[in-house]
Amino acid sequence: MxxxxxxxxxxxxxxGDIICSYIGDISGELIYETLEKIEILLTDRDEDPKVVKxxxxxxxEALQNLFHHLEMPDDNFQYNGQPNKxxxxxxxxxxxxxxxxxxxxxxxxxxRKHFLKDRINQINFLTKEELKELYKQVLNNDxxxxxxxxxxGMIDIARKTGNKIEYNFxxxxxxxxxxNLDIIVT
Amino acid sequence: xxxxxxxxxxxxxxxxxxxxxxxxxxxxxxxxxxxxEFYKPLVDWLDRYADEAKGNTEVNIQLEYFNTSSSKCxxxxxxxxxxxxxxxxxxxxxxxYYEEDDExxxxxxxxxxxxxxxxxxxxxxxx
Numbered sequence: 549m550x551x552x553x554x555x556x557x558x559x560x561x562x563x564g565d566i567i568c569s570y571i572g573d574i575s576g577e578l579i580y581e582t583l584e585k586i587e588i589l590l591t592d593r594d595e596d597p598k599v600v601k602x603x604x605x606x607x608x609e610a611l612q613n614l615f616h617h618l619e620m621p622d623d624n625f626q627y628n629g630q631p632n633k634x635x636x637x638x639x640x641x642x643x644x645x646x647x648x649x650x651x652x653x654x655x656x657x658x659x660r661k662h663f664l665k666d667r668i669n670q671i672n673f674l675t676k677e678e679l680k681e682l683y684k685q686v687l688n689n690d691x692x693x694x695x696x697x698x699x700x701g702m703i704d705i706a707r708k709t710g711n712k713i714e715y716n717f718x719x720x721x722x723x724x725x726x727x728n729l730d731i732i733v734t
Numbered sequence: 735x736x737x738x739x740x741x742x743x744x745x746x747x748x749x750x751x752x753x754x755x756x757x758x759x760x761x762x763x764x765x766x767x768x769x770x771e772f773y774k775p776l777v778d779w780l781d782r783y784a785d786e787a788k789g790n791t792e793v794n795i796q797l798e799y800f801n802t803s804s805s806k807c808x809x810x811x812x813x814x815x816x817x818x819x820x821x822x823x824x825x826x827x828x829x830x831y832y833e834e835d836d837e838x839x840x841x842x843x844x845x846x847x848x849x850x851x852x853x854x855x856x857x858x859x860x861x
Binding site: 700 | 802809835838
């Protein structure tokens with residue numbers, strides 16, 4: 549399949565009422581601005597404070613994960629004629645009255661695909677109690693880095709949402725792949 | 735020992751560490767990208783406090799949000815307090831505050847409680 553960023557973006561914007569949609573370089577500041585905007589927006593829409601909190605938690609983890617773990621292709625990838633340094637897509641959609649979907653996409657080296665697949669499949673397979681134990685085990689492990697590491701961000705997202713994390717990869721070239729995560733918050 | 739008094743920001747919590755009063759407080763949001771940079775001075779302070787603590791220590795943790803990067807640093811803070819608690823006559827109690835209905839925050843406190851050998855008091859705040 550040919551890599552077509554516009555098609556990926558267009559397809560991912562489907563499925564509900566778009567609350568926030570971004571394509572381009574990510575930065576720490578952009579993450580905070582986005583968190584603030586979405587929190588205010590959901591509060592203004594009289595969303596249940598418990599849901600706002602859950603959404604905020606999931607957004608923090610997912611967007612910081614995106615920022616820390618993206619790996620840009622070494623061929624000067626450009627979107628809209630702009631050379632990109634930290635290219636991502638994130639889209640936050642209200643699917644229906646009971647659920648939101650957060651989609652994130654970033655480049656990774658293709659050799660990480662297997663690791664990520666195994667890790668997410670493992671997390672998706674675990675029960676609530678098993679996730680709790682895994683979280684504590686990774687938290688209390690000295691190998692844990694400042695970036696998170698050990699997939700703790702992903703474990704946290706799975707625990708907080710209680711939903712399976714969906715993912716897919718679209719190969720960009722023979723070295724890099726575009727990694728897509730879909731997180732449902734209910 | 736000089737106290738620590740840091741005002742909170744949208745990304746980092748309010749911190750009050752006072753050795754004379756035996757008080758350790760962290761309140762607000764903790765979602766910095768570089769948590770180690772923020773928490774290292776706090777952990778270092780507690781290292782010194784372990785030698786200098788005179789009586790009991792009251793720890794108040796009232797977090798609205800924290801990211802997983804902070805969660806490890808908070809565990810480091812607690813491990814230092816655990817070292818204080820192990821000393822004769824240096825009792826430490828952690829008051830873990832959570833908003834009414836915030837089950838995730840209550841559960842986060844219980845996670846720490848099960849990892850550490852230190853008394854935790856779970857306190858619900860009415861909204």
